[in-house]
Amino acid sequence: MAHVVVLGAGLGGSIMAYELHQQLRSEDRITVVTRDPTYHFVPSNPWVAVGWRTRSHISADLAPTMQRLGIAFRTVPATRLVPAENRVELADGTALDYDYLVVATGPELAFDEIEGFGPEGHTQSICHVDHAEAAHAAFERFCENPGPIVVGAAQGASCFGPAYEFAFILDAALRRRRIRDRVPMTFVTSEPYIGHLGLDGVGDTKGLLESALRSRHIKWITSARISRVEAGTMHVEEVAEGGATKPHALPFGYAMMLPAFRGVKAVSGIEGLSNPRGFTLVDPHQRNPTFPNIFAVGVCVAIPPMGVTPVPVGVPKTGFMIESMVTATAHNIGALVRGKEPDEVATWNAVCLADFGDRGIAFIAQPQIPPRNVNWSAEGRWVHFAKIAFEKYFLRKVKLGTAEPLYEWAAMKMLGIDKLKAARKG
Numbered sequence: 091m092a093h094v095v096v097l098g099a100g101l102g103g104s105i106m107a108y109e110l111h112q113q114l115r116s117e118d119r120i121t122v123v124t125r126d127p128t129y130h131f132v133p134s135n136p137w138v139a140v141g142w143r144t145r146s147h148i149s150a151d152l153a154p155t156m157q158r159l160g161i162a163f164r165t166v167p168a169t170r171l172v173p174a175e176n177r178v179e180l181a182d183g184t185a186l187d188y189d190y191l192v193v194a195t196g197p198e199l200a201f202d203e204i205e206g207f208g209p210e211g212h213t214q215s216i217c218h219v220d221h222a223e224a225a226h227a228a229f230e231r232f233c234e235n236p237g238p239i240v241v242g243a244a245q246g247a248s249c250f251g252p253a254y255e256f257a258f259i260l261d262a263a264l265r266r267r268r269i270r271d272r273v274p275m276t277f278v279t280s281e282p283y284i285g286h287l288g289l290d291g292v293g294d295t296k297g298l299l300e301s302a303l304r305s306r307h308i309k310w311i312t313s314a315r316i317s318r319v320e321a322g323t324m325h326v327e328e329v330a331e332g333g334a335t336k337p338h339a340l341p342f343g344y345a346m347m348l349p350a351f352r353g354v355k356a357v358s359g360i361e362g363l364s365n366p367r368g369f370t371l372v373d374p375h376q377r378n379p380t381f382p383n384i385f386a387v388g389v390c391v392a393i394p395p396m397g398v399t400p401v402p403v404g405v406p407k408t409g410f411m412i413e414s415m416v417t418a419t420a421h422n423i424g425a426l427v428r429g430k431e432p433d434e435v436a437t438w439n440a441v442c443l444a445d446f447g448d449r450g451i452a453f454i455a456q457p458q459i460p461p462r463n464v465n466w467s468a469e470g471r472w473v474h475f476a477k478i479a480f481e482k483y484f485l486r487k488v489k490l491g492t493a494e495p496l497y498e499w500a501a502m503k504m505l506g507i508d509k510l511k512a513a514r515k516g
Contacts, residue, residue, distance in 0.1 A: 091117045092427045095178060095188040097168055097356070099124035099152055101132065101409060102388030103194035106416045108493040110192075111159050113424030121162040121186060123178065127153050129488050130219040133409070134481050136256045136445070138222035139346070140229060140263040145219050148485070155491040168195075168356040173363055173381040178356075190423050193370045193386040194416075197351035204244060206319035207349065213319055214346040216256055217249075225346060229263075236269050237343030240324050242278035245315045246350030248404025249389075250279065250287045251444050253348050254299060260346075261306045262447025276340055277303060277310040278326055278347070280401040284310055288406045290396050290460055292440070292453040293467030302446065302469070311338060313400040316347070329400040351404065353390055365392045375432040376419045385423065387415035396459065410441040411458050414509035416493070421510070435511040439464075445477040452476070456507065464506075 094114065096106050099122050107122050114120065129150040137143040156163040164186070170179040171191070178186045199217055201208025209215050214225035232239075241257040243250050257277050264270040281287070284303065285295035303310055315327045315335075324345060328336040352358070353368020362380030364370055369392035371378055376391075378384040389412075393405045414436035422432030440458040444451045450473025456464035487495070494509075502508070 091119065092189040093119045093121065093187065094190045094192065094423060095186055096120065096122045096192045096194055097124075097171075097178065098122075098194035098196055098388070098390075099126070099129060099163075100194065100196050100388070102196070102390075102412045102416055103192075104129050104152060104488055105413060105493050106192050106194050106387060106419065107156065107161050108159070108491050109416055109420035110423065111161060111491075112493065113420040114427060118427055119162065120160075121164060121188075122152075122156060123164045123166070123168050123180065123186065124152075125165070125167040127151065127163070127165040131481055131485055131488075132217075132219075133252075133477070135216040135219060135222040136252060136259045138219060139214070139216050139225035139256065140259055141226050142259075142263075145223060148219065148481070150485055150488045152488075155489060159491050170355075171357050171360065171363070173360060173384060176383065189383060190426065191384045192419060192423075193357055193384065193390050194388050195354045195357065195390050197389045198354045198368070200246070200350045200352050203246070203350060204316050204318065206321075207244065207316065207347065211319055212321050212345065213324075214344070215349070216252055216346060217348065228344060229260075232344040233264075233267060233269060235343065236264075236272040238274045238276070238341050240276050240278055240340050240342040240345040241347070242276075242314070243280060243348040244350060245280045246402045246404060247280055247348050248288050248351060248406050249348055250281060250406065251408075251442055253277075253279065253346075255444050255446070256346055257308060258302065258306065258446035261308065275306075275308045277308050278314045278316070278324070278340070279310070279312055280314055280399075280403050282313055282399045282401075282403070284312060286399075286403065288396070288403050289440070289455060289458060292442075292455045293465050295451065295453060295467050298451050298467060298469050302451070314338075315401050319345070331400055333400070350402075351389060357390070367392070369393075374435045375422050376415050376436065377422065377432060383426075385419045387419055388412045391415065393459075405459070406440075408440045408442050408458065410507070410509075411436075411438050413494075414438055417509040420493075437508050437511050439507055439509075441507060443473055443477040443480060445474050448474055450474045450477060454507070
């Protein structure tokens with residue numbers, strides 16, 4: 091009998107538990123460790139921040155589903171991983187021993203790396219539903235006395251799609267309230283060009299997103315490094331290729347900036363397990379090279395940036411990419427408990443729907459990191475409705491405890507989008 095512990099119950103952790111339930115033997119045990127017993131659909135946080143959704147609309151109680159599947163569910167944070175002893179220490183003073191561990195913690199949000207940054211400072215966030223609710227309260231206050239808005243992503247950020255989404259959703263929300271004409275908007279990003287997305291672009295994301303910003307009268311600053319934020323003013327340095335900087339003091343009545351990520355403290359600073367930013371090192375099978383009974387999926391995985399840019403830019407881990415990591419990991423742990431070697435490799439394909447409030451942009455990158463077999467993007471009203479449908483579908487899937495229904499697998503197959511790489515023999 092093997093005991094598999096999953097750290098985290100977000101997108102990666104919850105689906106990881108469901109896939110392991112399908113892949114392991116009946117005598118094997120699964121324990122999920124999480125600080126929050128409720129799953130929140132993070133892609134809907136921009137809607138929460140403008141009042142188009144509430145917390146209840148995007149939440150699912152995981153405990154009943156885990157219980158029905160026979161998965162142990164510990165709602166207490168992990169404080170420290172002791173990989174040499176196959177042990178996870180928890181905040182309540184207890185510990186869990188494991189045979190295999192999956193790190194699916196998501197990131198720690200590095201607001202503290204910039205003075206005055208984040209919800210405890212002067213900017214809003216949509217990284218967590220708590221932040222989105224606070225951002226909504228701030229937005230309602232802002233609408234009573236409109237002024238300039240700054241939206242974007244700071245140096246070291248890797249999740250750029252939601253920043254673009256929120257800028258366009260704010261634009262749509264302000265137009266609905268008939269106050270858009272009173273709100274100058276600036277998009278500030280560490281990307282070297284609009285539409286880079288940490289991926290060196292996908293299809294024509296550069297042209298599509300520049301056009302979308304221009305048509306909505308949103309100015310932009312790229313290669314931007316935020317030096318500090320004061321109440322009502324964001325200090326930004328625009329960095330040229332040669333290193334020369336151009337300072338900007340941007341006034342704002344409302345600002346939402348995505349931070350850089352780092353690994354959570356429980357798994358950071360462990361030699362051989364994590365890199366200097368605390369992200370978990372993995373091989374092509376999602377397995378840590380130093381501690382081969384530890385796997386990792388999702389935003390906590392260490393992925394090198396794509397080339398050198400004037401300002402540091404990370405690589406995003408999108409939803410479908412995470413799901414492909416999960417499927418490969420579940421199959422590989424299933425092989426190990428049966429005495430076989432892991433042989434599945436995730437495709438890391440990216441499928442993204444970026445909502446603009448009334449329209450949107452979709453892109454497919456196969457694989458996420460170039461060179462690619464598929465490099466496609468498109469814009470249209472259909473993306474907005476597809477995002478709404480996906481939100482409802484994914485929350486239903488989480489509540490049912492199903493990782494990948496047969497019809498989803500068949501539909502993705504038909505589109506030529508796979509989670510696992512085909513085995514190469516000979």
